[in-house]
Amino acid sequence: MPTAIAVTGAGLALPAQDERTVPAVVLDDIDSRPLDEAVVTVQQLLDGYGHLVVVCAKAAPAAVVQRLHMIRSLLESDRIALLQPDLPPLGLAVLARQLRQLASCDLGPGVLASAGRLLTHYIHAGALLGTVARLDHVPVTLTSHARSWVPGSQFAVLAHPQPQLVKAGPGVTVPGPEFGTWLLLAKGQLPAEWVTETLAPAWRTQGLRETPLPAESTRWWGTNKVVEFCAYLPDLSVLYQLVTSVRQSVCHWCGIDVIGDRCVFCSATPPPVPEPARALTASGPRHALPAG
Structure with a gap:
């Protein structure tokens, strides 16, 4: 039974990468539906899939995150994981699709959910913008703000893994991955030549x-004059090898297999390792009491 991978908007449910990619569960308008209806929807997913991983933007509206936590609390379930990587929307959609690819493999729900944090490190996400006047998620200098009012200005912005902003032009780029990737782009009201050429x-x-x-x-980029781009690993075999090469451990609280230092389902971290007892030497303790 594959673990369900859910997203909080239809735009985050990319088309399947291959025939094995499981469909995305779209929790659209989860914050505006009646609470009892939303709870029933999630309960049905748990009944059908066993576990649910919800991929949600770190910058998602507070009402969406609060509603997801409320549903989890009402169901008293540790089978719901909320994954909130610091990625822009297209990068978030790519990550969700990678998890949907891996959901078809023989990975336990804890390992699959933990894989989201691992695979985030291999995603390079950014955008070409016509203005940075309302860009909140990447640091913007006063000079860049001033230039954004000049007609025809374009800015190349890397949001992840290391934020960077430069004035776009021929031969001017932002740092990219040092491994082979495919590039996905999504066009708003801006030409895409700089991205493609x-x-x-x-x-x-x-x-x-x-x-x-x-x-x-x-909303995320603060303008509709945008071409969003994301470099990613497309092959399921590579994704699977990355995930399975990481040492697995058993969560001491809920008992499922995980990778990394925190269980994504119950949020438990490994208990502190006690300091090893001081071994006694053959001659006995250094500060032994005198006999007598």
Whole structure:
């Protein structure tokens, strides 16, 4: 029984990468539905799949996150994991699809949920913007703010893994991955030539695909003059090898297999390791009492 991978918006449910990719569960308007209806929906998912991993933006509206925590609390379930990586919308959608790919493999729910944090390190996500006047998620200098008011200005922004912002132009790029990736782009109201003709060759991408711009992207980037891009690992065999090469352990609280230092389902961390008892030497303790 595959673990269900859910997203909080239809725009985060990318088309399947291959025939094995499991469909995404879309929890659309989870914060505005009647609470009892939302609880029943999630309970049915748990009954059908056993475990549920919800991929949600770290910058998601507070009402969405609060509703998800409330449902988990009402169901008193440790079979619901909320994964909130610090990624822009397209990168978040790519991560969710990678988990959907892995959900078809022989990975336990704890390992699969933990894999989300691991795979986030291999995602390079950013955008080409026509203005940075309302960009809140990446540091913007006063100079860049001023330049954004100049007609025709474009800015290349890398949001993850290391935030960086430069004025886009021929031969000007942002740091990319040092391993082979594919590039996914989503166009708003801005031409994509810089991404396809400058960024993609500089990043030595092995292929390029296009997808509609997620609805959340305009709010995240602060403008509809955007071309969002994301470099990622597309092959299931590579993803599986990455995840299974990491040492697994058993969560001491809920008993499922996990990778990393925290269980994504119950949030338990490994108990502290007690200091080993001081071994006695053959001659006895150093400060032994005198006999008598």
